[in-house]
Amino acid sequence: MVDADQTFVIVGGGLAGAKAAETLRAEGFTGRVILICDERDHPYERPALSKGYLLGKEERDTVFVHEPAWYARNDIELHLGQTVDAIDRTARTVRFGEDGTVVRYDKLLLATGAEPRRLDVPGTDLAGVHHLRRLAHAERLKGVLASLGRDNGHLVIAGAGWIGLEIAAAARQYGAEVTVVEPEPTPLHGVLGPELGMIFAELHREHGVRFRFGVRLTEIIGQDGMVLAARTDDGEEHPAHDVLAAIGAAPRVSLAEAAGLELADRSGGGGVLVDESLRSSDPDIYVAGDAAAFPHALFGTRLRVEHWANALNGGPAAARAMLGREVVYDRVPYFFSDQYDLGMEYSGWAPPGSYDQVVIRGDAGKREFIAFWLSEGRVLAGMNVNVWDVTEHVQKLIRSRAEVDTEALADPHVPLETLVP
Structure with missing residues (x-):
């Protein structure tokens, strides 16, 4: 009661x-x-x-x-x-x-x-311009991707962050043609930095995604209320039947x-x-x-x-x-992503400029590895790619704030748990 x-x-x-x-x-x-x-x-x-x-x-x-x-x-x-x-x-x-x-x-x-942040360019009022935040958006986009796949249609995505890349992967699996426009030099640049971003670029290129790095979307061109193309600040026009804005929230x-x-x-x-x-x-x-x-x-x-x-x-x-309980909210940030046959989990916080070293444990070429971002020998963040059941150990390393032996950290034969003080 x-x-x-x-x-x-x-x-x-x-x-x-x-x-x-x-x-x-x-x-x-x-x-x-x-x-x-x-x-x-x-x-x-x-x-x-x-x-x-x-x-x-x-x-x-x-x-x-x-x-x-x-x-x-x-x-x-x-x-x-x-x-x-x-x-x-x-x-x-x-x-x-x-x-x-x-x-x-x-x-x-x-x-x-x-x-979702909105694109501030001409043409955003056209019918084929999309965002993804709500269930209704996903329902609409699901139909759009299926239609693009059937008709060999083109999707232009503004933004190579997590949402942009996940939708690029989905669109390619439906069969749509995909171009991603990103002002930074690599995907996920603000999260992973240049060292790891190119791994995701290569993954998507293998699946037929086209990237345009170092440019911004400046106009969405349409006719009769429908999208025809997307123009970037280098003067190029990219064919498009639909445009997705994935420029953050x-x-x-x-x-x-x-x-x-x-x-x-x-x-x-x-x-x-x-x-x-x-x-x-x-x-x-x-x-x-x-x-x-x-x-x-x-x-x-x-x-x-x-x-x-x-x-x-x-x-x-x-x-x-x-309710008056004693609370200290200090969870280690965590997120995950699935793109094609790549699954990853990321723990920690290490934006560009906060770290001085990246250590790779495993085979980055085969996309089976763990990446660690360090500052003065201390782990700030870790990302496991197609390597599982390690999140707890990665987070303990981050929480320990202890200096680690980077050679041991890079060696897959050294159990991660032995590196935690």
Whole structure:
């Protein structure tokens, strides 16, 4: 039975919000839990949108965090297709829905996520220009890729990050022609640096993807509302029937900003500033998932992490903090990707400029290896490619902050666990 004396409101019906609601009940909270989602679909997980579901290998129902009946069974008041347009911090209320429903909260969790960055070029209003963030986007794109494959059509992708590459892989497996436009010199340059990015370029080239590095998309050319080509700043025109913008995501912070919460500097990734327990500058408001910019003692900086594992773990951490538990959210960032026959997992944080050495363990040519990024002999990040069951050891190495023997680190015959102090 619900005790109406306390009300916890969660804004955002993605993985972070749904797992926070689940955790509140699992931890014994008996008050009202109100979960407000601006999508009409029940909360779902996003990785399949650019992987299994997009490829037709997973059914639509497999993406949902819980079966629909779970919410009522656990006394979660789920509001689908409802947008929160205001937070009154003094009255501790949120206003949402077309009728302007107002509910009071004792604790509030913002799990508002991120949204795709938009191309700022002529032609983005054409019918064949796409983004991928929501289930509806994936459903549409799935049909587009199948059609391109049947008709030998061309897809131009702006951006060679994880989403761009995963969709390139999916498009090629459908049979579409694919050109990827990327201003950096390699794919995934901001994550993997130049040392590892070319491995992914070679993988995609082997599967027929064309890359144009060092150039930007400047115009999408169309006729009668349909895409005909994409123009880049080197003057070239690339045939295209559809264009996908995969140029990153921006945290959804407008609601927090309007409420006067402290924000992180946009130049550093933006987001809502939170402490180690994911509490914002307002002690009754917490933030989890893509929108949270949290301090990470291990890396000595503030991070905003957009990946699945951050939502999976951040939502429950925020829920426990809302309940008054002691929480220090310091998970090692983790994400994974599947492209053709390559599967990888990445743990840590090592943007270009933060490391001074890359150590390869295994055979990079065969794409069966682990890469380590180090600074002064200490492991900052590790990526295992087609090598499995090593994530725990990689993360322990990162957490240890110990100097490692790089020769032993590079030697596949030396068990990783023996390198952890």
